[in-house]
Amino acid sequence: xxxxxxxxxxxxxxxxxxxxxxxxxxxxxxxxxxxxxxxxxxxxxxxxxxxxxxxxxxxxxxxxxxxxxxxxxxxxxxxxxxxxxxxxxxxxxxxxxxxxxxxxxxxxxxxxxxxxxxxxxxxxxxxxxxxxxxxxxxxxxxxxxxxxxxxxxxxxxxxxxxxxxxxxxxxxxxxxxxxxxxxxxxxxxxxxxxxxxxxxxxxxxxxxxxxxxxxxxxxxxxxxxxxxxxxxxxxxxxxxxxxxxxxxxxxxxxxxxxxxxxxxxxxxxxxxxxxxxxxxxxxxxxxxxxxxxxxxxxxxxxxxxxxxxxxxxxxxxxxxxxxxxxxxxxxxxxxxxxxxxxxxxxxxxxxxxxxxxxxxxxxxxxxxxxxxxxxxxxxxxxxxxxxxxxxxxxxxxxxxxxxxxxxxxxxxxxxxxxxxxxxxxxxxxxxxxxxxxxxxxxxxxxxxxxxxxxxxxxxxxxxxxxxxxxxxxxxxxxxxxxxxxxxxxxxxxxxxxxxxxxxxxxxxxxxxxxxxxxxxxxxxxxxxxxxxxxxxxxxxxxxxxxxxxxxxxxxxxxxxxxxxxxxxxxxxxxxxxxxxxxxxxxxxxxxxxxxxxxxxxxxxxxxxxxxxxxxxxxxxxxxxxxxxxxxxxxxxxxxxxxxxxxxxxxxxxxxxxxxxxxxxxxxxxxxxxxxxxxxxxxxxxxxxxxxxxxxxxxxxxxxxxxxxxxxxxxxxxxxxxxxxxxxxxxxxxxxxxxxxxxxxxxxxxxxxxxxxxxxxxxxxxxxxxxxxxxxxxxxxxxxxxxxxxxxxxxxxxxxxxxxxxxxxxxxxxxxxxxxxxxxxxxxxxxxxxxxxxxxxxxxxxxxxxxxxxxxxxxxxxxxxxxxxxx
Amino acid sequence: xxxxxxxxxxxxxxxxxxxxxxxxxxxxxxxxxxxxxxxxxxxxxxxxxxxxxxxxxxxxxxxxxxxxxxxxxxxxxxxxxxxxxxxxxxxxxxxxxxxxxxxxxxxxxxxxxxxxxxxxxxxxx
Numbered sequence: 001x002x003x004x005x006x007x008x009x010x011x012x013x014x015x016x017x018x019x020x021x022x023x024x025x026x027x028x029x030x031x032x033x034x035x036x037x038x039x040x041x042x043x044x045x046x047x048x049x050x051x052x053x054x055x056x057x058x059x060x061x062x063x064x065x066x067x068x069x070x071x072x073x074x075x076x077x078x079x080x081x082x083x084x085x086x087x088x089x090x091x092x093x094x095x096x097x098x099x100x101x102x103x104x105x106x107x108x109x110x111x112x113x114x115x116x117x118x119x120x121x122x123x124x125x126x127x128x129x130x131x132x133x134x135x136x137x138x139x140x141x142x143x144x145x146x147x148x149x150x151x152x153x154x155x156x157x158x159x160x161x162x163x164x165x166x167x168x169x170x171x172x173x174x175x176x177x178x179x180x181x182x183x184x185x186x187x188x189x190x191x192x193x194x195x196x197x198x199x200x201x202x203x204x205x206x207x208x209x210x211x212x213x214x215x216x217x218x219x220x221x222x223x224x225x226x227x228x229x230x231x232x233x234x235x236x237x238x239x240x241x242x243x244x245x246x247x248x249x250x251x252x253x254x255x256x257x258x259x260x261x262x263x264x265x266x267x268x269x270x271x272x273x274x275x276x277x278x279x280x281x282x283x284x285x286x287x288x289x290x291x292x293x294x295x296x297x298x299x300x301x302x303x304x305x306x307x308x309x310x311x312x313x314x315x316x317x318x319x320x321x322x323x324x325x326x327x328x329x330x331x332x333x334x335x336x337x338x339x340x341x342x343x344x345x346x347x348x349x350x351x352x353x354x355x356x357x358x359x360x361x362x363x364x365x366x367x368x369x370x371x372x373x374x375x376x377x378x379x380x381x382x383x384x385x386x387x388x389x390x391x392x393x394x395x396x397x398x399x400x401x402x403x404x405x406x407x408x409x410x411x412x413x414x415x416x417x418x419x420x421x422x423x424x425x426x427x428x429x430x431x432x433x434x435x436x437x438x439x440x441x442x443x444x445x446x447x448x449x450x451x452x453x454x455x456x457x458x459x460x461x462x463x464x465x466x467x468x469x470x471x472x473x474x475x476x477x478x479x480x481x482x483x484x485x486x487x488x489x490x491x492x493x494x495x496x497x498x499x500x501x502x503x504x505x506x507x508x509x510x511x512x513x514x515x516x517x518x519x520x521x522x523x524x525x526x527x528x529x530x531x532x533x534x535x536x537x538x539x540x541x542x543x544x545x546x547x548x549x550x551x552x553x554x555x556x557x558x559x560x561x562x563x564x565x566x567x568x569x570x571x572x573x574x575x576x577x578x579x580x581x582x583x584x585x586x587x588x589x590x591x592x593x594x595x596x597x598x599x600x601x602x603x604x605x606x607x608x609x610x611x612x613x614x615x616x617x618x619x620x621x622x623x624x625x626x627x628x629x630x631x632x633x634x635x636x637x638x639x640x641x642x643x644x645x646x647x648x649x650x651x652x653x654x655x656x657x658x659x660x661x662x663x664x665x666x667x668x669x670x671x672x673x674x675x676x677x678x679x680x681x682x683x684x685x686x687x688x689x690x691x692x693x694x695x696x697x698x699x700x701x702x703x704x705x706x707x708x709x710x711x712x713x714x715x716x717x718x719x720x721x722x723x724x725x726x727x728x729x730x731x732x733x734x735x736x737x738x739x740x741x742x743x744x745x746x747x748x749x750x751x752x753x754x755x756x757x758x759x760x761x762x763x764x765x766x767x768x769x770x771x772x773x774x775x776x777x778x779x780x781x782x783x784x785x786x787x788x789x790x791x792x793x794x795x796x797x798x799x800x801x802x803x804x805x806x807x808x809x810x811x812x813x814x815x816x817x818x819x820x821x822x823x824x825x826x827x828x829x830x831x832x833x834x835x836x837x838x839x840x841x842x843x844x845x846x847x848x849x850x851x852x853x854x855x856x857x858x859x860x861x862x863x864x865x866x867x868x869x870x
Numbered sequence: 871x872x873x874x875x876x877x878x879x880x881x882x883x884x885x886x887x888x889x890x891x892x893x894x895x896x897x898x899x900x901x902x903x904x905x906x907x908x909x910x911x912x913x914x915x916x917x918x919x920x921x922x923x924x925x926x927x928x929x930x931x932x933x934x935x936x937x938x939x940x941x942x943x944x945x946x947x948x949x950x951x952x953x954x955x956x957x958x959x960x961x962x963x964x965x966x967x968x969x970x971x972x973x974x975x976x977x978x979x980x981x982x983x984x985x986x987x988x989x990x991x992x993x994x995x
Contacts, residue, residue: 006930013952014926014951015926017904017949017951018902018904018907018922018926018951020949021905021945021947022904025904025908044922045922046923050922050923050926
């Protein structure tokens with residue numbers, strides 16, 4: 001009970017009335033007025049003491065003490081603004097960075113996926129020896145779904161882009177086609193309307209579509225009567241049957257507005273060797289992922305025997321859905337969390353050594369208080385209160401900082417293409433988990449910080465502290481303690497710096513990887529031809545030809561070409577090949593497949609190695625031709641001339657045969673960090689695609705031509721969709737790989753910069769403290785004839801020794817840390833001498849700089865003054 | 871001369887007995903702090919010395935336990951004073967404690983009476 005039950009004024013009033021009553025009685029007994037008053041007062045004893053005892057009884061003593069301590073602590077902190085501000089800011093940075101990163105870790109790795117019983121969901125794909133994850137073909141899916149005994153349901157999906165008819169024209173919209181049980185497998189119920197019926201996924205079934213919540217809001221203004229409304233997609237009328245719940249995301253597919261039921265009508269779905277789907281399944285109760293994998297593998301083997309032409313070497317892959325979604329980001333998040341944790345450690349060490357110096361400075365004050373009768377527990381309580389005030393202020397600052405940092409990071413993430421695969425990162429919030437973590441960290445920091453002053457109080461002798469200024473054993477102990485802390489700090493900084501160095505170098509290597517073509521002055525634009533108006537190859541070829549012709553006549557355009565996929569993006573399309581005239585044992589060649597127009601190679605400035613490029617005239621009317629890259633030639637035609645050889649599909653069906661007319665030097669088709677694969681380039685005019693990228697080499701700034709390109713497309717046909725107009729440099733710079741590396745490198749670099757700053761401050765603190773403690777010793781040395789330069793050297797030598805120990809310890813830890821980083825490194829070994837040399841140089845210089853100031857101060861000591869100290 | 875005893879002859883109250891004395895005093899009727907102190911001193915034939923600080927603390931304690939209630943009022947000589955009244959609960963407690971105390975003091979008397987005599991006798995011998 002901490003409240004006062006009765007005011008002390010009321011109590012004072014009662015005592016006053018007592019004294020008057022007593023005096024009156026005494027007067028009646030015969031004392032004089034004055035004597036009566038005096039006696040009453042004497043009889044009562046100390047009025048003050050009574051009042052005090054009343055107060056003490058009526059309040060919670062510890063609370064009063066705490067409030068008094070807190071006030072005193074705040075006064076103390078205000079008296080040393082430099083110390084307090086540094087300590088609080090350092091703590092806030094450490095706590096804030098850790099909490100912010102943890103919020104993302106929480107959102108991505110800890111919170112379960114937002115589906116029913118997400119632990120039972122698995123991703124199912126096929127696999128090949130060379131490629132661990134490949135799509136499933138529709139016919140394989142039907143067999144897997146029918147034969148398996150481990151899944152309660154299995155469904156498939158694939159992303160597609162549809163052209164939506166809008167009042168103003170056509171617009172390409174992201175969509176996903178799914179088998180009818182998809183949402184039931186995930187355990188997601190529509191917010192409005194109904195789910196798909198099985199009858200809607202058969203060829204010729206009703207055309208129906210479900211909307212994402214976002215699409216319902218944006219495109220239909222949240223109208224309840226949207227159910228049953230017609231929507232024109234790719235020229236066909238679909239009726240809306242349902243709206244998905246708010247916040248529904250499925251990270252393995254794109255973030256789609258429209259979800260349609262998969263109707264197996266396309267050519268691809270009729271062929272077992274056309275793989276265009278991804279699978280997702282729900283495990284039956286009690287079935288483990290391993291059991292499911294074994295079952296799927298045995299089905300795959302059965303299919304292999306049954307269909308050797310199409311299923312040779314194709315196995316199955318089953319992994320937890322959560323693993324499939326977050327597997328990629330997990331190491332990065334954990335590395336960032338580790339980085340933030342190390343930063344926090346440095347911050348705590350720094351604050352702790354600051355506190356130590358602070359306590360040492362106040363030794364005398366504390367000794368005086370103890371001599372005046374303050375109990376050690378009271379003094380310790382007071383020091384802990386100071387720590388608590390610091391920690392609370394640091395914690396509040398840290399939460400503010402975390403909030404800000406998360407907003408910045410969320411913005412950064414939201415802009416990145418790679419993060420469409422990680423929508424959950426955007427759900428990072430400072431929720432209970434994060435507050436709990438921050439609280440726990442603060443508690444630990446508080447305990448860590450409190451140890452210093454308490455041990456200090458317990459080990460120091462009152463008399464000793466009163467009589468001398470720091471020559472005692474305890475002073476030496478603390479000086480060594482400070483040095484040990486600084487070594488930890490420097491070692492941690494080395495770890496962060498070298499991690500940042502390695503990641504930074506990886507990023508540099510990645511962005512400067514030789515892509516094999518000239519990336520500047522290249523503008524690109526994605527073009528989508530609606531199936532309804534461009535149903536035949538001939539129509540698509542004709543559009544491509546006239547578009548390229550028009551674009552080439554635009555001012556400032558040197559040349560223009562079309563390609564099914566941009567270079568330096570991904571090797572997402574592969575083809576199975578066989579070389580005519582070679583023995584065949586079922587091992588087909590897997591090659592990356594691109595469809596390009598005749599001027600493509602000259603437009604991107606690739607180099608021809610042998611043979612010739614194809615011409616614009618080589619279309620369906622001419623014999624089929626193909627170009628291959630150097631890797632293809634080296635791997636499959638070693639020591640012979642590839643030009644003139646004939647390739648075909650594994651069955652060598654006559655329509656598939658094509659002659660190699662040239663070999664082009666390797667250039668990046670896939671992501672920057674991807675291995676160069678054998679590639680084949682098929683003439684667009686012989687085998688066009690309804691989606692292609694326009695690639696334009698310009699004389700002037702390539703950015704300025706982008707609007708003109710889109711306008712040219714629409715001039716030709718306003719139903720054609722265009723999107724993603726960007727320059728080639730942007731495509732490379734903003735590629736998921738580059739972004740991933742950049743974000744990691746920048747964040748770890750930021751942590752490392754902070755760590756460097758903090759450890760330099762820490763080293764400065766320790767050296768400066770040591771110098772201030774040794775002023776007398778230095779004075780004696782100088783009085784005995786030591787030269788200023790030797791004092792200077794002595795202090796710098798001290799600092800260098802600390803820095804050297806710290807750096808050596810740090811190097812050893814860095815080697816271990818670099819092994820963890822390996823997966824993120826590109827073109828850099830974990831043990832990269834130049835990076836480590838740079839780290840040593842940077843940290844060494846910072847350490848010298850930090851100790852130079854105190855060394856100078858030591859060297860400028862006036863021996864006479866120094867000896868007079870104390 | 872006034873009827874005050876020499877302070878040296880007075881006994882400090884035993885721990886815990888003050889509460890009982892206050893309750894007993896209030897059983898005679900409501901009165902204020904000064905009155906309670908006087909009454910205790912007078913009724914103990916000036917043996918007990920009531921430390922006033924302790925008295926008011928004890929009053930506060932008894933009030934908190936709801937054994938007595940307090941109200942500001944006017945004394946017989948027209949002075950403002952805080953009057954304490956025994957509650958039913960307090961009366962119950964008083965009865966209980968009084969019998970406890972009587973048993974205790976009787977036992978103490980018996981023990982002290984038995985032990986004291988031979989010792990005294992020894993000294994006399």
